[in-house]
Every structure is written in C-alpha cells, then in structure tokens.
Amino acid sequence: xxxxxxxxxxxLNIMGKxxxxxxxxxxxxxxxxxxxxxxxxNWGVDFRGGTEVRVRFLNDPSVEQVRKDLEALGIGExxxxxxxxPEDHELLIRIGxxxxxxxEGGLIGSSDVSQKILAALAAQEDRSLAAAGKIDLNQASAGxxxxxxxxxxxxxxxxxxxxxxxxxxxxxxxxxxxxxxxARGGLFRSLEELQRITTLSxxxxxxxxxxxxxxxxxxxxxEYVGPSAGRDILRKAGWAVVGSNVFxxxxxxxxxxFIWGIAGVVALxxxxxxxxxxxxxxQKEFTLPVVAALLTIVGYSIADTxxxxxxxxxxxxxxxxxxxxxxxxxxxxxxxxRTILTQFTVMLCTTALYLYGGDRMDALSFTLxxxxxxxxxxxxxxxxxxxxxxxxxxxxxxxxxx
Amino acid sequence: xxxxxxxxxxxxxxVAASYLCFPLQEKIKLGLDLKGGIHLVxxxxxxxxxxxxxxxxxxxxxxxxxxxxVTTQKLESTGVGGILVGGVDSAKAADFRDLVSSQFSAYSxxxxxxxxxxxxxxxxxxxxxxxxxLRQALETIRNRVDKFGVAEPVxxxxxxxxxxxxxxxxxxxxxxxxxRVKELIGSPAYLEWKLVSVPPxxxxxxxxxxxxxxxxxxxxxxxxTLPADTEVYPAETQQAGEVVYWPCKKASPITGNDLxxxxxxxxxxxxAVVNFRLTADAGQRFEDLTRANEGQLLAIxxxxxxxxxxxxxxxxxDSGVIxxxxxxxxxxxxxxxxxxxxxxxGMELLEERTVGPSLGSDSIRQGIVASxxxxxxxxxxxxxxxxxxxxxxxxxxxxxxxxxxxxxxxLKATLTLPGIAGIALTIGMAVDANVLIFERIREELRxxxxxxxxxxxxxxxxxxTIVDSHVTTLIAAVFLFGYGTGPVRGFAVTLCIGIxxxxxTNIFVSHALFDTYLSTRRxxxxxx
Numbered sequence: 001x002x003x004x005x006x007x008x009x010x011x012l013n014i015m016g017k018x019x020x021x022x023x024x025x026x027x028x029x030x031x032x033x034x035x036x037x038x039x040x041x042n043w044g045v046d047f048r049g050g051t052e053v054r055v056r057f058l059n060d061p062s063v064e065q066v067r068k069d070l071e072a073l074g075i076g077e078x079x080x081x082x083x084x085x086p087e088d089h090e091l092l093i094r095i096g097x098x099x100x101x102x103x104e105g106g107l108i109g110s111s112d113v114s115q116k117i118l119a120a121l122a123a124q125e126d127r128s129l130a131a132a133g134k135i136d137l138n139q140a141s142a143g144x145x146x147x148x149x150x151x152x153x154x155x156x157x158x159x160x161x162x163x164x165x166x167x168x169x170x171x172x173x174x175x176x177x178x179x180x181x182x183a184r185g186g187l188f189r190s191l192e193e194l195q196r197i198t199t200l201s202x203x204x205x206x207x208x209x210x211x212x213x214x215x216x217x218x219x220x221x222x223e224y225v226g227p228s229a230g231r232d233i234l235r236k237a238g239w240a241v242v243g244s245n246v247f248x249x250x251x252x253x254x255x256x257x258f259i260w261g262i263a264g265v266v267a268l269x270x271x272x273x274x275x276x277x278x279x280x281x282x283q284k285e286f287t288l289p290v291v292a293a294l295l296t297i298v299g300y301s302i303a304d305t306x307x308x309x310x311x312x313x314x315x316x317x318x319x320x321x322x323x324x325x326x327x328x329x330x331x332x333x334x335x336x337x338r339t340i341l342t343q344f345t346v347m348l349c350t351t352a353l354y355l356y357g358g359d360r361m362d363a364l365s366f367t368l369x370x371x372x373x374x375x376x377x378x379x380x381x382x383x384x385x386x387x388x389x390x391x392x393x394x395x396x397x398x399x400x401x402x
Numbered sequence: 403x404x405x406x407x408x409x410x411x412x413x414x415x416x417v418a419a420s421y422l423c424f425p426l427q428e429k430i431k432l433g434l435d436l437k438g439g440i441h442l443v444x445x446x447x448x449x450x451x452x453x454x455x456x457x458x459x460x461x462x463x464x465x466x467x468x469x470x471x472v473t474t475q476k477l478e479s480t481g482v483g484g485i486l487v488g489g490v491d492s493a494k495a496a497d498f499r500d501l502v503s504s505q506f507s508a509y510s511x512x513x514x515x516x517x518x519x520x521x522x523x524x525x526x527x528x529x530x531x532x533x534x535x536l537r538q539a540l541e542t543i544r545n546r547v548d549k550f551g552v553a554e555p556v557x558x559x560x561x562x563x564x565x566x567x568x569x570x571x572x573x574x575x576x577x578x579x580x581x582r583v584k585e586l587i588g589s590p591a592y593l594e595w596k597l598v599s600v601p602p603x604x605x606x607x608x609x610x611x612x613x614x615x616x617x618x619x620x621x622x623x624x625x626x627t628l629p630a631d632t633e634v635y636p637a638e639t640q641q642a643g644e645v646v647y648w649p650c651k652k653a654s655p656i657t658g659n660d661l662x663x664x665x666x667x668x669x670x671x672x673x674a675v676v677n678f679r680l681t682a683d684a685g686q687r688f689e690d691l692t693r694a695n696e697g698q699l700l701a702i703x704x705x706x707x708x709x710x711x712x713x714x715x716x717x718x719x720d721s722g723v724i725x726x727x728x729x730x731x732x733x734x735x736x737x738x739x740x741x742x743x744x745x746x747x748g749m750e751l752l753e754e755r756t757v758g759p760s761l762g763s764d765s766i767r768q769g770i771v772a773s774x775x776x777x778x779x780x781x782x783x784x785x786x787x788x789x790x791x792x793x794x795x796x797x798x799x800x801x802x803x804x805x806x807x808x809x810x811x812x813l814k815a816t817l818t819l820p821g822i823a824g825i826a827l828t829i830g831m832a833v834d835a836n837v838l839i840f841e842r843i844r845e846e847l848r849x850x851x852x853x854x855x856x857x858x859x860x861x862x863x864x865x866x867t868i869v870d871s872h873v874t875t876l877i878a879a880v881f882l883f884g885y886g887t888g889p890v891r892g893f894a895v896t897l898c899i900g901i902x903x904x905x906x907t908n909i910f911v912s913h914a915l916f917d918t919y920l921s922t923r924r925x926x927x928x929x930x
Contacts, residue, residue, distance in 0.1 A: 103625065302871075
C-alpha cells in the first residue's frame, strides 16, 4: 500500500530567504506591538477589578435601554456586551471599580452591586409583583425559596388546610424547583412549567402558583474582584513567564548550546507577542485563563522548536564538515512534515474548542489558536535563521581575528 | 524487557486507571466554575489584631507605671504595634526602662529625647499575632460554615502568613445566596453587653423609647460633654437608613466570649429571637450586674452597633434572649456566629465569584462536545494518514485520556473549565510523539531498512527528541501551576498529567504494540 504523504522529501531553500522570513515576523511583531499600544488589551474583571454580572433575559433585551437603566444607578462605568447564542438573550454587564461602599460590619463586595443591577433591570410589572410580596422564581435561591415555603407550610398547618402530621418537605420541594430551573438553562418561561415537576406535592404546587411569578431576568454568574487583586495576578503572571523562559533557556543550554536557547526564547516571545496583539486587535477579553493560554503557548511552541534543534544537532554530528547553513536547511526540511503535522493535530483540537467550547472558552481557545500558529511558524522561520545568522557572525569574527 | 512483562505492566496500569476514574461522576471532582457555587478570597486584616493587642498593652503599661509611681504626661498607642510615652520623669527613666524590658519584652524601646520614648512591637511578636489571628479566623469560619451545613466546603489559607497579607479562600459548592454567606462568614460577630448611661434628669423609661437621633442632641442632654466613662454607639431603627445614638459605658462586663450556647428561638410575640446561655463564671457576673442595676438599660452590641437595649426587669443568671428586628434567617445566622466565636479581625473581600449551576452544566456539555469533536478529527486524520499505524496511535491516545482521568481521580484534582480545555489540548498533543516516531520510521524505511529495523531505530532515534520536547513543555506547565489559583491551576494540572501520560503511552505502549504486531507475523510492508 502506498503511503499517504504530504510534505515529505521537501527541499525548500528556507535559509536562502531567511531575511524575508525574519522580516515577515518583524512586521507581525511590530503590528502586534502597535495594536497593543494603540488599542490596548480589553482587561477582564480579573485584572481591572469591579463587578461582572452575566444576566439572562426572558425576552430579548434592548442594550440601549439596559445601559440607560444602569447608568441611572450611578454605580460606575457601565460596559455591556451580548454574549452566547443570540437566542439565549444574555448580556455581560461590567461595572468598573467605582464607588463601592463598605457594607457595615460585613464584606465589601459585588452582591450589593449585583443586587442593584438586577433590581434595576427588572421590568416594571416584576417590581410591583415583588413589592406585593410575591417571589420571583427566576431569581430565588434554593435557600430563600425554602424559607418562604416553610413559612407557608407552617401557616397552612396552623390554619388546618394541611392536616397536622402530614409531612410536606420545604427543602426537598425548593431544591426540586431550583433543579428544574437549572435544567431549563436557569430561567423558567411560565408558571405552567412547574406542573411538570412531579415530585412537588399538590399543596406546594398551589403555594407556588399563588405566591410566585416568572421574572424577566436571572443572573447566571456574578464576579467581583477587588482593586488590588489584578496587580497581584499580573505580577505573578509576569514572573511565571520570565521563570519558565529562564528554565527553558537553562534546559536548552544544558542539552544543546546557549545561543540555541536564546533562539528558542526569542521565538517564544515572538509567539506570545503575536497572540497578545491578536487579542488587542479583536478586543477579546483578557482574563486569567487567557494568561494560562499564553503560558501554554510558551510550553508547546518550544517543544516544536526543540524538535528542529534536535535534528540540527544530529546532522551537525554526522556532517561535521558541511556548511552550517546547509545543515540547518536540510534539518528543517527533514523535520518539516512533522512540524506541520503535529501542529495540525493540535490545531484540530483547538479549532474544535474554539467553535464548540462555548463562549466562556472563547478567548482562551482563540489565544491558543493564534499562538500555536505563530509557534509553528517561529520554530521553522525564526529560531533556525537566528542560529545561522549567529554562526555567520561568529565565523566572520574568527576570520577577522585570524 | 520481554514482551510478556511489558504487556502485564500495561494491563495493570490500564486497570488501575480505570478503577480510579470510573464512574466519572463520582471520581472526578468538578470545580466551582462547573458545578456552581460561591468562591471567596478574603484578606484577614491582621493589623486590627495587632492594634487591639497594642491598645491592651498600653493600658497594662499605664497601670503598671502608676503602681510604681512613674508619672508620664503622655501614653498612647500609635496604632499598629507602637506605644508612644512622653514626659517620663528623668529620675524615673531607669525604672521605666526596667519595667519595659522585664514585663514588656515583646517591645523594643528607643529614646526620642526629652523624656519621650517609643515602644515598638518586635517583628517576631507581630508575626506571631498575625499567624495566630489567621489560624483563629480559619477556625471560626470553618465552624460557621459547618454549622450552616454546606457539603464539601473548602476553607483554606492562601499564600503565606505573617507578612500582613494573610488570605483565606472559601469555596461553597451549590450555594447561590452570596449576600447571606458573606454576612455569615465575613462579619466579626463580636457581641458585648454594656450598661446605658442615661443622661441626668431623664427617666429611664422615656429615654428607652426615644434615643436621640443626632450626636449634638445627645451632648446637650449631658450638658455639653459626655462623662469620661461613656462612649456613643449607633443603632439602626426600624426605618432603614435612620440611625439613633446610644450612650453606653466603656466597660463591657459580658462579651461573646462568655457564651456557652446560642440558639434561634421564638419570642413572646412570635418574632425571631436568639436564646443564649452563659458559662458558670459569666453567669455569676451577670447576676451581680443585673442585681445592682435593676431598672437600668442594658445594651446588647454586635460589632459596635447596638441591636437592642432592654430594661433590666429582673435578676438574670445564666440565660436570656437577644431581641432585635430579626428575620428567621438572620436570627439563625447570628446564633451560628455566636456559637462559632468571633473573628479576631475584620475581613476584606478581594475576590468573589458566583456561578449558577445552569451556566456550569452548559459549559460542561460544550466542553465535552468540543473535546469529542477534536478527538474524532484527530482519529480520522491519523487513520487516513498512517493507516494501520494510525490505529496504534489511537489506542495510545485513548489510553492517554484514560490515564489522565485516572491520575486526576487519584490525586483528587479538580476539573475546572480551563481544565476541560487542557484535556482537549492533551488529545491534540497526544499524537505528537506518535507523529515524530512514525515520520522517523518512514525515513528509515526510505533508507531501505527492513520493517523490524526501521521500527527499532525509529523509536530509538525519536526518543531523545520526545524527551527534550516534553521536558520543555513540562517546565512551562509547572510554572503555570505555580502561578495559577483555582481554575487556572486546574488547567495546569491536566496539562502536566497529560504530558507525563503522553510520554508513557507513546514510548512504552506504542512500542509494545508495534513489537507485538511484528513478532506475531512476517511483515514485509508496514502500513504506515
């Protein structure tokens, strides 16, 4: 059977065009730096502090109206973004680190802000229903629902509508309702949906029907980060990048040569800068997992470079007399197919993650995708030319001395 | 190693990994970002504890100096860890120094000239106070959470203690009610009983119902200045936002430390109250206090705020009720806090994340779909490109994921949202080493080697490359682990384990598969 081959026995004259390739990289890096400095990163709540609430609406919200409602609160700068699938009607609401006051005796935090946000977003009729003492099924927590049910059950027992001695479980009922809500993506659409929860007793069904309503909004997640946290995380991330680069440099120095390590690390910075430039360009949110993605790029891209370096070392040992540039070119060609193939398989998975992983994974997988692509390029077209250029400069210097 | 032994090892490892990771729902712990719940990071303001300790020492110093007849013009705590003493009589300066070095050895003393001295708490003592208040805070929070009843809570110290940046991480899976939880674990819950100083000329009964709404008004009642033993504390009224002020004696004869028990109860009017019982010793003090002050008002303060100021109608011994405008929940929470003890210092919230379970389960579903999509694409590619040898790579890939899950089950590692991305990436990287080896074998075949020789030298030549590339990746993953907390750490864990599992499946399992295939039949053309 014939082998299925791509890019085997390539004989590309990569070293001949090394200045072109380095030039392309230089342009990409410059463009990335330009984007970073002009547009800047879209810092997530992890870094800039503040509150981020993800709200799902029953009906498609008007972004402008929501913005107006929230700005009227005067709790800080409001940033709105549609998120998830259009039919989910979700908004990501970010409130900058504004005037968040210390709640007396307790902790400062988001819930004050997020409660205000949710209250401001509630429709007029929701507000009047809540004011009339009805419970919003889309915002109630299991605990608050349980307390409410327990009181109702107690009152009914005293009034004799529930015969004393029958057990009606407030906790189990509340949990069943919340579980049903979660199964529906966190939002009930109508009170009729409650009837499909078979574990609820008729008495509880009646209580719920009479005392609750279907609110327009539900918070899917709430995040609050204090003002000092971001700086801390960035400092740690910086150290992690520097530390991993130093150790990678050391390892390559021990296994290969110092200058090869330098070439590898230069290629790494190239990849990370390009990935960050892409983030600045697309204004995708820069979050903690994105930093993790950048470090993963560091780890993965160097592995690719090491494969090429390994081959160069092997070939240098075999062909001691041949010109270094030719040896490097041959090594790249020999490893070209595997460089492309290994990147290809990883890109398959990263692409799947980007397309199907959901919006919470969006920025992370995007960063990986760009970084891996840059990494594939840099192991071949950046690291190796640096070796050759260095070798040429070294030979030149030796010749002049002689 | 003979083939037989290699297979025995592979079977053992595979069975062990399966045992450790199945059933997945039980063995793989989900992170809060997937399961839903509350995640809090708080800083313990240990400066508070140091300040309290300095204040206490300053008081002791004052009485000790008075005992020895050393007069001073000024003696005050300068806040965190310092006591400034001024105007020490020069004749008694030696006595003063003696006293400090013998009884206040936790302080270093420096003369500032003109009879002024600065006592500074020694770093070792500062450190000790910080560490012990962190320990106490952890203990208290753990107690409160236990009594609140949360399944599998995480309450732990983050980072280092002793440097003034003591942090506590609290994770409560399945809890959504942030407001209540923060109140429950974040408030110091320092309870005090204080006698109310009723202004002269006021009848106790009148004063009780109309405490003044402004400080100025209160001062006028006292004729301009408050008595030296009196301080003013605020209380919220029924109307939200409205505050009244209570003048109370500085001394707190009974505090929360004297409690033996506290429970939520139903009061006379059917309202929620907290029932308390005192220790025997405190009960005696309470009896004396109430006997001596019958008819007076006794304020109950929580965290320096008056919650109620009932009149002492009868002698109370060791039990009583705290009334206030409680709901059932807030009475229950106060009882929990009182039973668990007070926090030694205030808390500052650094980070709070609440994820609803519906969002988490959406992410799990999407993550699984994406991982499976990725895996299917990789499998198709490997089969098309490497034919039968691709099958070998796929077996290795499957084993890789199994080992990854098994190791996570064994290490009790938490699977987070980025962790799912880590698994998807592991799937993509798992075949990398296979590609390296297969390409090398193809090269050797092209050089005209026999199948057996090509496979052998393919593996041996690719070996060092694979080790080098995995080690460098591992370096970055380890730094990622060190950098990250929570979700990011979950990502680093899956990545690290994935890389190590990768080495084993590619170098060991894949090789055994090839050798078995080649030893059982004569192969002239390798399907690769």
